[in-house]
Amino acid sequence: MNAAAAGDVAAWNRLEWSALDAGARARALTRPVQAVAQDTRRAVASVLDAVREHGDEALRALTARFDRVELQRFEVDAAEFAAAEAAVAPELRQAMVEAMQRIEAFHRAGMSQGYVVDTAPGVRCERMIRPVPRVGLYVPAGSAPLPSTALMLCVPARLAGCREVVVCTPPRADGSADPAVLVAARLAGVGRVFKLGGAQAVAALAYGTASVPKVDKIFGPGNSYVDEAKRQVVQGGAAAIDMPAGPSEVLVIADQGANPAFVAADLLSQAEHGPDSQVLLLSDSAALIDQVEQELAVQLAALPRVEIARKALSASRLIRVESLEEAFAISNDYAPEHLILALREPRAWLERVEAAGSVFLGDWTPEALGDYCSGTNHVLPTNGAARAWSGVSVGSFQNAVSVQAASREGLLAIGACAVTLARAEQLDAHANAVVLRMQEASA
Numbered sequence: 001m002n003a004a005a006a007g008d009v010a011a012w013n014r015l016e017w018s019a020l021d022a023g024a025r026a027r028a029l030t031r032p033v034q035a036v037a038q039d040t041r042r043a044v045a046s047v048l049d050a051v052r053e054h055g056d057e058a059l060r061a062l063t064a065r066f067d068r069v070e071l072q073r074f075e076v077d078a079a080e081f082a083a084a085e086a087a088v089a090p091e092l093r094q095a096m097v098e099a100m101q102r103i104e105a106f107h108r109a110g111m112s113q114g115y116v117v118d119t120a121p122g123v124r125c126e127r128m129i130r131p132v133p134r135v136g137l138y139v140p141a142g143s144a145p146l147p148s149t150a151l152m153l154c155v156p157a158r159l160a161g162c163r164e165v166v167v168c169t170p171p172r173a174d175g176s177a178d179p180a181v182l183v184a185a186r187l188a189g190v191g192r193v194f195k196l197g198g199a200q201a202v203a204a205l206a207y208g209t210a211s212v213p214k215v216d217k218i219f220g221p222g223n224s225y226v227d228e229a230k231r232q233v234v235q236g237g238a239a240a241i242d243m244p245a246g247p248s249e250v251l252v253i254a255d256q257g258a259n260p261a262f263v264a265a266d267l268l269s270q271a272e273h274g275p276d277s278q279v280l281l282l283s284d285s286a287a288l289i290d291q292v293e294q295e296l297a298v299q300l301a302a303l304p305r306v307e308i309a310r311k312a313l314s315a316s317r318l319i320r321v322e323s324l325e326e327a328f329a330i331s332n333d334y335a336p337e338h339l340i341l342a343l344r345e346p347r348a349w350l351e352r353v354e355a356a357g358s359v360f361l362g363d364w365t366p367e368a369l370g371d372y373c374s375g376t377n378h379v380l381p382t383n384g385a386a387r388a389w390s391g392v393s394v395g396s397f398q399n400a401v402s403v404q405a406a407s408r409e410g411l412l413a414i415g416a417c418a419v420t421l422a423r424a425e426q427l428d429a430h431a432n433a434v435v436l437r438m439q440e441a442s443a
Helices: 003-011 022-028 037-066 078-087 090-109 147-160 179-187 198-207 224-235 260-271 286-301 306-313 324-334 346-352 367-372 408-424 428-442
Strands: 014-016 115-120 123-131 134-138 164-169 193-195 217-219 249-254 278-283 317-320 338-342 358-361 398-406
Touching (some): 037 198, 037 224, 115 408, 147 164, 260 338, 260 367, 278 286, 278 306, 286 306, 286 317, 338 346, 346 358, 358 367, 398 408
Parallel strands (some): 249 278, 249 338
Antiparallel strands (some): 115 123
C-alpha cells in the first residue's frame, strides 16, 4: 500500500464535531464490534453450547476449525516448557524479567488490606480479603502472541494467592504454544498452560472438560468473540469475569504543540492490534490534524501489519473540536480503554478525566510503555465499560468478605434500630429475630 492510499483512509474519517448532529456524533463514536454484535452473539452461543455438551471432543473439532491444527492433548507438558526456555532469546527473557518486576512493584503497592472497626460498643465489624480460589487467564495469540499479557495476568494472580491458576493461549500452526508466552507464565509463577483459543477456550474454563479444569473467574483480553464469550458465561452463571475486554482502542487528545509523528505512532500502535480496533484523535488544532494525517500516511505505509492497521483506520476518526474542554466531554462519554493526553500541561487536565481505562500523560509517555513495562496493567475495560469497570489489579483476583460480631451488650445497643427498620419494611421475621434475642439478653 502506498502513502497516498494510506492517507486516503485517514481522510475519509476526518470530521468537524461542530458540524455533526446528534445522530452523526453517535455514529462517529460507534465501535466496530457494535455494528456486528448480533452475528457475534449467535456464533459464540453455538461454540459455548458445543463445549458444554461435548467437552474435549468439541474442543478438538473447534481447534481444528478455527486454529487449523489437530490436537489430542491440550495441556503443555514439561518437554514443551523446556523447549520454550531454550527458544526464547536471552534479551527477551531479560526484558520480561524487568517488566515483571515493575508490574509486581506497582500491583503490590495497591493491594487491599482487611480492617476491623467497632461501630458501636459491643459491635465489631470486619472486612477480610480472600483470593478467588480458581482462576483462568486468557492470553491472546491470534495474529500476534502476547507474552506481556501473561505477565499482566499471572503476576497479580500470584500476589493475590489464588489456589489454582491456569492459562489458555491459542496454538500455533505446528500445534505448539508460543514459547515467549510459556516463559512469561513460568516466570510469573504459573505452570499450567492449555493450548486453546477463542470462545472455545472461555467455554472450557467456564464449564470444565475432562482435560481443562473449571474455574471460578476468567480474566484476559481478546477479540470480539472472546469478549462476547466472557459476557455470555457470566450471564449464564457459569463463571465470573474480570471485565469486558475486547478489541483494543485508544483516544488521543492533542493540542497544537503536540508532536504529530508521536500522535500518529500512538494511533497506529493500537490500529495494528486488529481490524476491529478503533483509534480516535480529538484536537482543537486543524493544523495539527493535517500534520497527523500526513504522518499516518507515511508511517502506515511502512508497517509490516499495514493491512490490519488499514482496516482499523477505516473505523477510526480524526476529529476537530472547538476546545479542549469539548474534547474531554467527548472522551468521558466514549470512555476509552487508553487515553493519551498529548498536551502541554497534561497533569493540569487530569481532573477532567472521568472515565478511562488507563491515562498516559504528555509527549514522552507512549501507550506502548503501559502495554509492556511501566508497571500498570494493560488488561483494561473496552467498549465504554471504563465508565464503571477498572483495569486488572490484585483486587480483581480477590474477594472481600464482611464479618460482624455482637455481644449481648452490643445487641441491646443497636437492636432497636434494626427492629424499627425491619418493621418499616414489613419484614416481621427480621424484626422477630432481633426481638427474641433482646428479650433474652434483658432477662
